[in-house]
Amino acid sequence: MTLPQITPRHFLRYRRQLRAFLIGHEAWFSTRDLRRLLNTDLHERLLANLCDDQRQRVHLRTANGGFEEETVVSESGLHALLFTYCYHPENRNLRRWVTQAVLPELWMYRTPGYGSVPV
Known part of the structure; x- marks a missing residue:
């Protein structure tokens, strides 16, 4: 099976990047960045x-224009990681940032080929 090739959007929090994108109507996040x-x-x-529908492998576009295979997690998978497997009080702030900054911007730029993949 061929993995989807994705050009993610880049977000910064404390000088650390988070690459995120939409597949259909669902947000996905780079586990390497998380x-x-x-x-x-x-x-x-x-x-x-995580459940099978909370994680998958994709090819993410790198800064040099190539693609790199990586595991990504859905928004649901991110919440499971934050609250179940990696619980720490500081993660509340990360959850707020994702909910209040990252997700709204992803929804603004829902054009195919740029941070989103049609279903």
Whole structure:
């Protein structure tokens, strides 16, 4: 099966990036970036605890224009990670930032080919 090739939108929080994009009407987030933002290791065993519809593999466009295979999590998967597997009080602020800044901007730029993939 060929993985989708995605050009994500880039968001910054405390000089750390979060790449995010839409597939259909659902927001997805880079686990590599979440590792840095959460300052924790989101290893494959932890991600395997998520439901199949909360994680997937995609090719994300890199800064040099190539593509890199990466695991991404849905908005639902992000909340599961924040509240169940990586609970820390500071994660409330990360959740607020995603909810109040990242998601509204993703919805503003819902054009195909730029941070979103049609279903």
